[in-house]
Amino acid sequence: MPLPTVHDAIIYLMVITSASDRDMTDDELARIGEVVKSWPVFTDFDRDKLVEVAQRCQELLHREGGLKAVLKDATRAIPSRLHDTAYAAAFEVAAVDLEMRMEEVRILQMLRGSLDLDPLTCTAIERAAKARHRMLT
Template identity: 40%
Template sequence: MKSRDSLNAPEALVLTMVLVSAADGGITDGEIGAMSGQVQTLPVFHDFTTAQLQDVTDAAVQLLREADGLDRAARLIRAALTPNLRETAYALACEVIAGDRRTKDESLRMLDFVREELALDPLIAAAIERGVRARHQQAPTRA
């Protein structure tokens, strides 16, 4: 992160993904893969490098270890993101959770926290959740 006092939009999006990923006590390989895939493919991360992803992830984990880290992270994210990018942040958070087949209650509670902190319209949040769920469906196996 460029500064502990402010973030740019891609940094705030990564911080959001780290929030939900780290909520259950650690970041899994599946979650890292989901975050990396988003950074490599989405236009909002066009000039964002893998090295930056690692730096921001490390700084985000350090921030969350601070006494007021979660509240501070929420303030930084809100300040860095326009309303349309807040929807993107929520979609990315949902993607990270969906990428981890062993989602825990802590991650879902953190997703609720993110939705509330970003002040998303409940209908928009539900639509984002449903879209992510549809993308992560698996075909039944044949016997």
């Protein structure tokens, strides 16, 4: 099977993060849409294909060894200069409700390892995302 495109791979990481607790919430799905719509890395992505890409990821996840295979292929498809961007996109989805479930924490640990990101970079990405999602009340 061919590697996903870079866009598809980043979307896969967001879907994996959202689906980690087996409950893709409306807020998480909306955040994926917002990231695809507003982040410069997706400038030349056809937004009409977002649902198709997310569904393809879900299908791949349901195969034997699905999570590991999707994670491996996505990591290979994303250039190293975009590894921090990919992690930031995935963390955006996890941070949308400001509550980390154990499944999300585990997926994020796997992503950090697969993307070979240093702890300080991850901490900076995580703090920035949490700050963006805070509310007054």
